[in-house]
Amino acid sequence: xxxxxxxxxxxxxxxxxxxxxxxxxxxxxxxxxxxxxxxxxxxxxxxxxxxxxxxxxxxxxxxxxxxxxxxxxxxxxxxxxxxxxxxxxxxxxxxxxxxxxxxxxxxxxxxxxxxxxxxxxxxxxxxxxxxxxxxxxxxxxxxxxxxxxxxxxxxxxxxxxxxxxxxxxxxxxxxxxxxxxxxxxxxxxxxxxxxxxxxxxxxxxxxxxxxxxxxxxxxxxxxxxxxxxxxxxxxxxxxxxxxxxxxxxxxxxxxxxxxxxxxxxxxxxxxxxxxxxxxxxxxxxxxxxxxxxxxxxxxxxxxxxxxxxxxxxxxxxxxxxxxxxxxxxxxxxxxxxxxxxxxxxxxxxxxxxxxxxxxxxxxxxxxxxxxxxxxxxxxxxxxxxxxxxxxxxxxxxxxxxxxxxxxxxxxxxxxxxxxxxxxxxxxxxxxxxxxxxxxxxxxxxxxxxxxxxxxxxxx
Numbered sequence: 131x132x133x134x135x136x137x138x139x140x141x142x143x144x145x146x147x148x149x150x151x152x153x154x155x156x157x158x159x160x161x162x163x164x165x166x167x168x169x170x171x172x173x174x175x176x177x178x179x180x181x182x183x184x185x186x187x188x189x190x191x192x193x194x195x196x197x198x199x200x201x202x203x204x205x206x207x208x209x210x211x212x213x214x215x216x217x218x219x220x221x222x223x224x225x226x227x228x229x230x231x232x233x234x235x236x237x238x239x240x241x242x243x244x245x246x247x248x249x250x251x252x253x254x255x256x257x258x259x260x261x262x263x264x265x266x267x268x269x270x271x272x273x274x275x276x277x278x279x280x281x282x283x284x285x286x287x288x289x290x291x292x293x294x295x296x297x298x299x300x301x302x303x304x305x306x307x308x309x310x311x312x313x314x315x316x317x318x319x320x321x322x323x324x325x326x327x328x329x330x331x332x333x334x335x336x337x338x339x340x341x342x343x344x345x346x347x348x349x350x351x352x353x354x355x356x357x358x359x360x361x362x363x364x365x366x367x368x369x370x371x372x373x374x375x376x377x378x379x380x381x382x383x384x385x386x387x388x389x390x391x392x393x394x395x396x397x398x399x400x401x402x403x404x405x406x407x408x409x410x411x412x413x414x415x416x417x418x419x420x421x422x423x424x425x426x427x428x429x430x431x432x433x434x435x436x437x438x439x440x441x442x443x444x445x446x447x448x449x450x451x452x453x454x455x456x457x458x459x460x461x462x463x464x465x466x467x468x469x470x471x472x473x474x475x476x477x478x479x480x481x482x483x484x485x486x487x488x489x490x491x492x493x494x495x496x497x498x499x500x501x502x503x504x505x506x507x508x509x510x511x512x513x514x515x516x517x518x519x520x521x522x523x524x525x526x527x528x529x530x531x532x533x534x535x536x537x538x539x540x541x542x543x544x545x546x547x548x549x550x551x552x553x554x555x556x557x558x559x560x561x562x563x564x565x566x567x568x569x570x571x572x573x574x575x576x577x578x579x580x581x582x583x584x585x586x587x588x589x
């Protein structure tokens with residue numbers, strides 16, 4: 131057999147030419163598919179089977195419970211990622227979620243499942259996922275070369291769309307056919323398989339760690355002593371305070387998430403009250419959103435323009451797409467609108483996470499990605515409860531229009547953000563130099579002065 135040349139290997143997709151990353155990526159696909167399948171299936175179970183009245187509130191409360199751990203546990207997650215070997219943490223999180231899903235499957239299999247048990251299982255799965263997701267994002271440099279960071283980020287974020295597809299195509303359908311017991315069994319299999327896959331991977335020793343070290347927190351003798359001394363003492367507030375450009379971006383998307391994440395409550399409500407559909411209709415709409423996000427994750431690095439300009443335009447396009455179901459109640463039209471909205475989400479994710487990977491100092495990444503998940507997810511419980519309660523009093527079409535209107539201010543705020551050239555350290559002693567309008571994170575490495583500004587104050 132002929133050995134592939136280096137050029138031929140580079141032409142292969144990253145998940146094929148980097149076996150370690152491909153295996154971990156597949157594990158993430160399974161974990162997020164499992165939790166998304168559980169969220170979609172249980173939301174449909176609450177609205178369609180378990181709760182006779184106030185189904186919107188029940189589904190909203192369930193989604194809120196599913197997102198609380200990522201917000202409440204952010205400091206603990208950051209410490210765990212910084213002090214624990216990443217492979218061990220990923221394996222433990224996936225294995226714990228598999229055990230929780232197996233317990234729920236046994237309970238549902240022997241008798242009627244109380245609503246409180248579904249909430250408790252959602253809390254357990256979300257807790258495990260709160261450790262898994264930021265740990266994997268932090269681990270990307272341990273799995274791939276620097277030149278492959280954008281590709282790795284795209285594949286990692288495409289997991290979100292694949293998970294949505296899995297939830298869309300399986301969650302509601304499994305509940306219709308096999309009830310909560312079948313749903314829990316599927317989740318247990320997904321999580322357990324992910325834990326076994328991750329156990330087979332060998333992570334690289336991170337830059338700045340001593341050979342043979344168990345965790346990423348040990349610094350090498352060559353590392354700058356001042357940076358090594360400062361990094362362990364930085365708090366989440368200090369990390370974000372040192373990067374006003376990144377902080378402002380996070381705030382814009384946090385505001386946008388208050389309206390975009392409500393779609394996971396609105397879709398089952400819209401299906402039941404407007405389309406009068408079943409689990410298959412929920413699957414169609416969720417799949418449209420997931421396919422769009424997958425396409426956006428794959429093509430995001432090819433979209434030209436400055437990050438804030440691109441992000442603002444995409445938020446505006448998403449507002450238009452989410453307004454369509456509020457005006458036209460036709461399945462094909464709604465599916466197409468959700469496809470466009472999903473594409474916008476996918477492109478935004480790739481562009482901005484890749485930007486953060488390059489601008490955030492390596493020593494701050496464990497805390498940053500934990501707080502990023504917490505900040506962006508902090509609106510999810512509020513959005514779920516708010517739109518769930520509104521869904522019991524307003525039509526689902528009105529909820530769609532509210533979502534669309536809420537995205538407009540966030541898009542305008544993102545468009546008006548000054549570039550990173552205006553970022554300063556807290557004491558004002560260091561500044562970035564002016565950047566060109568065409569420079570983006572996908573086209574060039576961040577300038578040394580930009581990295582200095584990101585380090586100077588201490589996503």
